[in-house]
Amino acid sequence: MARGRVSLGVDLNGVRLPSPVLGASGTFGSGRELSELVDLTKVGGVITKSVTRAPVKGMPTPRMVETPSGMLNAIGLQNPGIEQFIRKEGPFIARAGIPVIVSIAGKSVEEFIQVAAGVHQLPGVVAIEANISCPNVERRNLVFACYPDMAAEVVGAVSRLSRLPVFAKLTPDVTNIVEVAEACIRAGAHGLSLINTMLGMAIDTRTFRPRLGAVMGGLSGPAIRPVAIRAVYEVARALPAVPIIGMGGIRRSQDAVEFLLAGAWAVAVGTANFWNPHAMIDVGRGIGEFLVERGLSSPADLRGRVAVAEEVGEAAHRGG
Amino acid sequence: MIRQKCEVLSSRSSGIYHTVTLVAPEIAERARPGQFVEIAVPEGRDFLLRRPFSIHEASRRGGWAGTLEIAFYAAGPGTSWLTEVQPHDFLDIIGPLGKPFPYPRNLTNCLLVGGGYGAAPLYFLAKELNARRKRVDMVVGARTQDRVFKPVEAKRLSVSIAITTEDGSLGDRGRVTDVLPGMVSRTNAEVVYACGPNPMLRAVAEYCRDHGVPCQVAVEELMGCGLGVCWTCVVPVVRRDGSGWDNMRTCVDGPVLNGARIWWEKWFRGPTVPTQTPPHGFTLEGVGGETWHEGG
Numbered sequence: 001m002a003r004g005r006v007s008l009g010v011d012l013n014g015v016r017l018p019s020p021v022l023g024a025s026g027t028f029g030s031g032r033e034l035s036e037l038v039d040l041t042k043v044g045g046v047i048t049k050s051v052t053r054a055p056v057k058g059m060p061t062p063r064m065v066e067t068p069s070g071m072l073n074a075i076g077l078q079n080p081g082i083e084q085f086i087r088k089e090g091p092f093i094a095r096a097g098i099p100v101i102v103s104i105a106g107k108s109v110e111e112f113i114q115v116a117a118g119v120h121q122l123p124g125v126v127a128i129e130a131n132i133s134c135p136n137v138e139r140r141n142l143v144f145a146c147y148p149d150m151a152a153e154v155v156g157a158v159s160r161l162s163r164l165p166v167f168a169k170l171t172p173d174v175t176n177i178v179e180v181a182e183a184c185i186r187a188g189a190h191g192l193s194l195i196n197t198m199l200g201m202a203i204d205t206r207t208f209r210p211r212l213g214a215v216m217g218g219l220s221g222p223a224i225r226p227v228a229i230r231a232v233y234e235v236a237r238a239l240p241a242v243p244i245i246g247m248g249g250i251r252r253s254q255d256a257v258e259f260l261l262a263g264a265w266a267v268a269v270g271t272a273n274f275w276n277p278h279a280m281i282d283v284g285r286g287i288g289e290f291l292v293e294r295g296l297s298s299p300a301d302l303r304g305r306v307a308v309a310e311e312v313g314e315a316a317h318r319g320g
Numbered sequence: 321m322i323r324q325k326c327e328v329l330s331s332r333s334s335g336i337y338h339t340v341t342l343v344a345p346e347i348a349e350r351a352r353p354g355q356f357v358e359i360a361v362p363e364g365r366d367f368l369l370r371r372p373f374s375i376h377e378a379s380r381r382g383g384w385a386g387t388l389e390i391a392f393y394a395a396g397p398g399t400s401w402l403t404e405v406q407p408h409d410f411l412d413i414i415g416p417l418g419k420p421f422p423y424p425r426n427l428t429n430c431l432l433v434g435g436g437y438g439a440a441p442l443y444f445l446a447k448e449l450n451a452r453r454k455r456v457d458m459v460v461g462a463r464t465q466d467r468v469f470k471p472v473e474a475k476r477l478s479v480s481i482a483i484t485t486e487d488g489s490l491g492d493r494g495r496v497t498d499v500l501p502g503m504v505s506r507t508n509a510e511v512v513y514a515c516g517p518n519p520m521l522r523a524v525a526e527y528c529r530d531h532g533v534p535c536q537v538a539v540e541e542l543m544g545c546g547l548g549v550c551w552t553c554v555v556p557v558v559r560r561d562g563s564g565w566d567n568m569r570t571c572v573d574g575p576v577l578n579g580a581r582i583w584w585e586k587w588f589r590g591p592t593v594p595t596q597t598p599p600h601g602f603t604l605e606g607v608g609g610e611t612w613h614e615g616g
Contacts, residue, residue, distance in 0.1 A: 027549060028549055037321050063542070064552040066367065070368070221368050
């Protein structure tokens with residue numbers, strides 16, 4: 001088989017990344033924190049830890065518990081607020097020379113708009129990720145991504161005011177994620193980040209107390225990968241022209257390939273960064289080797305290539 | 321911050337504790353007392369996170385140059401695998417991490433207080449303080465005799481030493497805090513360093529705060545990454561200017577913190593004291609015109 005040149009670059013309808021492997025929000029800071037250890041020029045980009053309008057102190061400790069093949073966390077969006085973020089991270093983002101997607105969060109449409117306005121002042125930012133699905137908020141019944149109309153309201157407002165493309169980050173903790181995804185896209189979102197952590201809980205059987213200070217928290221790691229693959233598959237089928245950044249439990253390159261086959265345009269590595277801060281580079285290299293082996297030239301060649309027999313796919317879609 | 325595949329030089333048990341010596345020249349070169357390393361649990365053991373270990377010893381000179389020693393108590397499956405490593409095995413290590421114990425610029429009399437295996441970094445600190453011609457005295461305590469960490473070495477490194485056990489099986493019966501006031505006055509302690517269980521650190525820090533003695537403690541809070549990105553390991557710390565408090569990361573802002581600035585009550589009681597205002601006005605930086613400088 002003739003092997004052409006392999007290029008790892010991907011184009012998310014205008015958002016160009018040198019590699020399809022990003023750092024997921026909340027697991028790689030803004031990139032600055034680990035720049036001493038990791039050669040950032042070899043990663044696809046970094047999605048920053050979510051920033052809000054005002055400083056947030058976050059949840060009480062313990063904030064994390066390891067669970068089988070996963071980890072529960074309840075940080076509670078601790079961050080210095082957009083003003084401090086611009087002062088502290090702005091200069092790094094401007095000269096980092098890598099695509100930076102700033103994740104923004106808030107309790108109201110107004111807060112999202114104000115944070116997005118702040119992000120616009122930063123050179124070097126290629127997109128905004130609207131984190132409308134963090135489970136670690138004071139009022140868990142107010143996770144915007146659980147309601148299509150609320151999700152659309154927030155994402156629509158940010159998209160209308162933003163010259164930057166907006167990716168809506170969604171939760172799989174809903175009955176029908178496609179419905180939420182469609183609402184966000186109709187409202188003006190450029191793309192989607194799938195998935196956020198799933199709400200979970202663990203109890204210490206010795207003390208009878210919850211193992212997290214905040215009682216419940218977000219589950220991440222390989223434990224949630226099949227859920228993430230399913231979410232990407234469902235949404236990609238319904239919205240094939242919409243860029244999807246797939247994430248949830250990616251540790252190795254074959255995990256990332258799985259996401260691409262399900263329909264992701266790019267992927268993000270999260271929890272695995274804690275064990276292996278070079279995971280993004282390793283996964284990117286592995287995708288390249290996979291493409292060479294298969295005689296393919298771009299990660300886009302794998303996108304949505306999962307082979308599902310038509311009638312099975314249809315039945316699954318109808319819930320049959 | 322360096323990531324290295326480090327060869328195991330030796331792995332041995334001493335009493336109930338275990339010590340692993342690693343060949344880690346670049347990390348050892350930079351390591352300072354109070355800092356820690358993150359060790360990756362080998363794949364296949366189903367742990368997604370690294371494990372933090374404080375540095376017990378880092379040799380920059382002599383026959384052991386370039387080695388790093390960690391000492392620990394195998395409390396659970398996350399650490400017990402490390403007692404099984406063999407010489408010539410390789411471990412994936414990131415370090416040195418965190419803020420080290422600062423050395424006093426002018427004051428000379430240092431009292432080091434350690435509890436259980438938490439005392440491990442104090443031996444490294446004692447050596448560095450001795451090299452800077454500081455006077456070192458030590459208090460080492462534990463529940464029982466077999467849990468007292470290296471009392472002979474503590475004796476060798478210090479002018480005087482007090483040992484406490486809760487059952488009286490070695491030294492004085494009681495806790496380190498029972499002998500602390502006597503040791504502070506007898507040794508004319510001007511600076512206290514403490515490392516051990518958090519309740520012990522709180523008791524030591526509060527005693528020092530009430531008696532105007534600068535106190536540096538190395539705290540422990542559950543860590544996710546150890547690298548400053550996950551925000552798991554936070555401790556409530558009162559701002560220097562008394563204007564409020566912040567959740568600070570043990571891994572990059574600590575683990576060594578000024579004991580007088582930790583808001584112990586909030587940290588230990590978690591979410592149940594949300595309305596209380598943070599204490600202020602008792603920060604001890606600059607007590608007696610003292611300034612600290614980082615290890616180096």
